Amino acid sequence: MHASADSFIPRVNAPFGAGYADLALAIGGLAIGTGEFASMSILPVVANDLGTTLPEMSHMISAYALGVVVGAPLITIFLARMPRRLMLICLMLMFAGGNLLSAIAPNYGLLVVARFIAGIPHGAFFGVAALVAAAMAEPDRRGQAVARVLMGLTVANIFGVPLATYIGQTMGWRPAFLLVAALGLLTMLMMRIFVPKVAAGDSSPRRELGVFRRLQVWLTLLMVAIGFGGMFAVYTFITPTLTEITKVSPLVISILLAVIGVGMTVGNMIGGWLADRSRLWTIFGVLVWNVVALIAFSYTTTNVWLTAINLFAIGAGIAVAPAVQTRLMDVAGDAQTVAAALNHSAFNIANALGAYAGGIAIAMGAGLQSTGWVGALLACGGIVVLGISVMVENRSRNLADVQPA
DSSP states (O other), X not given: OOOOGGGGOOOOOOTTOHHHHHHHHHHHHHHHHHHHHHHHHTHHHHHHHHTOOHHHHTHHHHHHHHHHHHHHHHHHHHTTTSOHHHHHHHHHHHHHHHHHHHHHOOSHHHHHHHHHHHHHHHHHHHHHHHHHHHHTSOGGGHHHHHHHHHHHHHHIIIIIHHHHHHHHHHTOHHHHHHHHHHHHHHHHHHHHHHSOOOOOTTOOHHHHHGGGGOHXXXXXXXXXXXXXXXHHHHHHTHHHHIIIIIOOOHHHHHHHHHHHHHHHXXXXXXXXXXXXXXXXXXXXXXXXXXHHHHHHHHHHTTSHHHHHHHHHHHHHXXXXXXXXXXXXXXXXXXXXXXXXXXXXXXXXXXXXXXXXXXXXXXXXTOOTTHHHHHHHHHHHHHHHHHHHHHHHHHXXXXXXXXXXX
């Protein structure tokens, strides 16, 4: 039976209290969430300004996701011995730099490279931030501590993304990326003041690489990559869906995007509370919730009020994040840092998979509303993988119980 993550996370005290430290980490999440999601909403503006097509310009979204997938394990493995506060500051410096490069990129090619650079620290930041937040919390409240860090990512969809979208549409896309870079610099300052020093412990690249030998880690990551592609299948095409099917104005689109953010924030808070009671039942329950909400999306998009309710429900599906993050800590043993970061690699694979699957359905003529059915099928796939994970875990536990001492 695997060791609890609690035994690998020494408790630390923040200089001005855990609340201020969590706030500093959450603002980092706000910066990253604004940069990630706003780049989708201002995509048409960027494409028009640089003289490229929308499909070509969407490569900057894929480049960012690739940066997350590649950067999360590499940074956490090779910087395993770096003190965690210093690592967080360095990661946010890279993020701010990538967004500054995005703002000044003169052409399509350099912008794609800049988005890749901006994505590299994403997963590692959230993974290390989650470990630092857990180190400041009581053992039975780690899920809520992780949820407070992730709150910045969800709040970004209420305030940061609509603001950056508005700036992008009225002032141009370059000031929008400058806003994100400024948030990154603010995060660096706040972390330096409020986040406590947290040693890397006796972690090493070799020990962190050991996480890839753990079947439960792979199954959890696969469950995330498949099961939560559904939300991104809808989110990627939400603006054209609201424009062409729901037929609402750009102002209403911004409001509905904020509704998704409210749903994410509420779901994240509830998910943190549920994760401290049962990781697996929380993950299963949220996946079922997503199946229902995503199927409903295919039928509600013609009515703006039903669409608003439905988008809130889809956003609330992020409630799984604290449970998945803490489960990875549980099954990772002493390879805590890279496992925590890999969660965000998996979510970005889900992002790419959902967008790809939704795009195929639309290209086949199924219509923009078909993204809901695509998303529901992906969520069902996540339930299947979760079931396999639980069966494997229970079988391993039973075999361990019957072996002679």
